[in-house]
Amino acid sequence: MASVIPASNRSMRSDRNTYVGKRFVHVKNPYLDLMDEDILYHLDLGTKTHNLPAMFGDVKFVCVGGSPNRMKAFALFMHKELGFEEAEEDIKDICAGTDRYCMYKTGPVLAISHGMGIPSISIMLHELIKLLHHARCCDVTIIRIGTSGGIGIAPGTVVITDIAVDSFFKPRFEQVILDNIVTRSTELDKELSEELFNCSKEIPNFPTLVGHTMCTYDFYEGQGRLDGALCSFSREKKLDYLKRAFKAGVRNIEMESTVFAAMCGLCGLKAKSTLIKPQTF
Amino acid sequence: MASVIPASNRSMRSDRNTYVGKRFVHVKNPYLDLMDEDILYHLDLGTKTHNLPAMFGDVKFVCVGGSPNRMKAFALFMHKELGFEEAEEDIKDICAGTDRYCMYKTGPVLAISHGMGIPSISIMLHELIKLLHHARCCDVTIIRIGTSGGIGIAPGTVVITDIAVDSFFKPRFEQVILDNIVTRSTELDKELSEELFNCSKEIPNFPTLVGHTMCTYDFYEGQGRLDGALCSFSREKKLDYLKRAFKAGVRNIEMESTVFAAMCGLCGLKAKSTLIKPQTF
Numbered sequence: 001m002a003s004v005i006p007a008s009n010r011s012m013r014s015d016r017n018t019y020v021g022k023r024f025v026h027v028k029n030p031y032l033d034l035m036d037e038d039i040l041y042h043l044d045l046g047t048k049t050h051n052l053p054a055m056f057g058d059v060k061f062v063c064v065g066g067s068p069n070r071m072k073a074f075a076l077f078m079h080k081e082l083g084f085e086e087a088e089e090d091i092k093d094i095c096a097g098t099d100r101y102c103m104y105k106t107g108p109v110l111a112i113s114h115g116m117g118i119p120s121i122s123i124m125l126h127e128l129i130k131l132l133h134h135a136r137c138c139d140v141t142i143i144r145i146g147t148s149g150g151i152g153i154a155p156g157t158v159v160i161t162d163i164a165v166d167s168f169f170k171p172r173f174e175q176v177i178l179d180n181i182v183t184r185s186t187e188l189d190k191e192l193s194e195e196l197f198n199c200s201k202e203i204p205n206f207p208t209l210v211g212h213t214m215c216t217y218d219f220y221e222g223q224g225r226l227d228g229a230l231c232s233f234s235r236e237k238k239l240d241y242l243k244r245a246f247k248a249g250v251r252n253i254e255m256e257s258t259v260f261a262a263m264c265g266l267c268g269l270k271a272k273s274t275l276i277k278p279q280t281f
Numbered sequence: 282m283a284s285v286i287p288a289s290n291r292s293m294r295s296d297r298n299t300y301v302g303k304r305f306v307h308v309k310n311p312y313l314d315l316m317d318e319d320i321l322y323h324l325d326l327g328t329k330t331h332n333l334p335a336m337f338g339d340v341k342f343v344c345v346g347g348s349p350n351r352m353k354a355f356a357l358f359m360h361k362e363l364g365f366e367e368a369e370e371d372i373k374d375i376c377a378g379t380d381r382y383c384m385y386k387t388g389p390v391l392a393i394s395h396g397m398g399i400p401s402i403s404i405m406l407h408e409l410i411k412l413l414h415h416a417r418c419c420d421v422t423i424i425r426i427g428t429s430g431g432i433g434i435a436p437g438t439v440v441i442t443d444i445a446v447d448s449f450f451k452p453r454f455e456q457v458i459l460d461n462i463v464t465r466s467t468e469l470d471k472e473l474s475e476e477l478f479n480c481s482k483e484i485p486n487f488p489t490l491v492g493h494t495m496c497t498y499d500f501y502e503g504q505g506r507l508d509g510a511l512c513s514f515s516r517e518k519k520l521d522y523l524k525r526a527f528k529a530g531v532r533n534i535e536m537e538s539t540v541f542a543a544m545c546g547l548c549g550l551k552a553k554s555t556l557i558k559p560q561t562f
Binding site (some may be wrong): 003025028029030032035038050066067068069099100116117118119122123125126127129130133151166167169172175176177178179182202216217218219220221222226227228229230231232235237238241244255260263267 | 311313406408412463478500501512513516519544
């Protein structure tokens with residue numbers, strides 16, 4: 001069948017599954033279409049047990065964060081902000097059949113918890129991306145909201161991540177595939193960073209900046225904390241490391257941003273950025 | 282003050298904090314004793330807010346697993362098995378003030394959830410080890426119980442881990458400390474492996490073996506699954522990888538064992554082993 005899309009459009013972003021202006025969430029797995037059923041194990045959802053397009057087809061914003069309670073609170077807040085008439089009690093955990101993650105939906109906004117650390121958010125993202133793909137969602141924006149340790153900035157400052165870096169201040173995520181290491185980009189959507197930054201200006205007393213976010217595999221030894229069960233470095237070494245991080249553009253530290261940036265980037269989530277409120281460090 | 286311990290005892294295991302036959306859980310952090318208060322953030326416990334020796338001083342066994350619900354079920358099972366008279370309702374989540382982990386205690390048995398992946402269990406272990414240290418617990422045995430993917434073994438087989446290996450089949454855990462990589466041993470207690478294996482023989486229809494457990498950073502691409510959002514390898518490459526793993530002694534795959542072995546080994550938890558019931562793979 002001949003394409004109905006003008007040639008000028010067809011030539012743009014053909015690798016990103018764009019279709020008459022709509023950008024679908026896509027998977028990069030040739031086996032998935034061959035499967036009779038796709039079970040999203042850790043979300044307690046599946047293509048045969050649930051009508052995913054009916055349940056999730058209207059999703060436009062996905063907000064993810066570590067803590068289940070906070071994501072529920074966020075969903076209730078959004079429900080109020082969006083002025084929906086349904087009772088708050090109707091906002092129920094969609095993943096109630098499992099205790100791995102929690103998921104709440106209010107209108108076009110989906111809020112999901114991801115636990116702590118790269119492996120935990122990675123499992124959730126694999127299944128969330130498949131969910132959005134099966135539901136034929138398009139033009140989806142995903143934002144990670146979380147706490148983090150700030151570097152050289154006042155406590156309470158919100159950091160909008162422009163790029164996620166690893167413990168060596170490199171903008172990369174090293175994914176082990178079988179026994180091969182593949183390096184992936186961790187750049188986040190610039191347009192969304194600017195939009196979020198502009199929003200912050202409209203709110204009084206809402207200190208916000210755009211900067212690099214460092215993602216570590218560990219909360220204690222990896223982030224220079226002196227109060228873990230194990231600590232083999234001096235206070236001076238810790239300060240030297242944090243100073244070098246600051247010099248490299250890092251403004252906060254957390255534990256999920258590199259894989260979040262890498263996976264969302266590969267799967268065409270329309271725009272993405274992490275938004276983090278640093279606490280004391 | 283002169284030591285009251287006979288010289289013959291003092292010379293034994295001085296690096297392991299042994300004290301007249303008792304083996305205390307120890308931390309390896311010179312800063313910890315200088316702190317006025319130690320807050321175990323993710324467990325919602327602290328040295329000033331809680332009487333840790335009174336609450337936990339009698340702990341002899343710690344069982345950890347990913348899922349909060351399963352750890353509650355395990356605690357209730359142990360409560361019944363140990364024949365305690367208190368009502369089941371009295372077994373309450375000690376970490377109810379936080380939604381990061383769940384913790385239940387019945388007699389000398391502590392059951393704690395750790396979420397999914399190395400970073401998540403690492404945070405819990407740092408704070409658990411400090412908790413056991415502050416509570417002056419001694420001769421503590423820790424066992425990780427969890428599900429996993431089996432390699433070349435019948436579904437339902439229990440694998441007792443003798444050694445945890447990484448994605449490259451190496452018996453090591455690479456800990457990033459600031460921006461240095463330190464390699465740690467992942468050997469587990471041989472005596473406990475044997476004890477557990479002997480126990481299994483006493484139970485009818487309880488297929489059990491001792492083997493290596495492979496620990497990955499990822500559930501999908503890292504474990505050769507063909508049903509993730511991303512999959513860049515062929516079915517043949519996957520099978521070749523799993524065959525090589527089997528040849529190297531690996532009998533199951535999960536996501537926490539290397540850091541579990543490394544941290545418990547460093548902090549003198551009396552004996553340790555992971556016990557895993559593989560599901561289909």
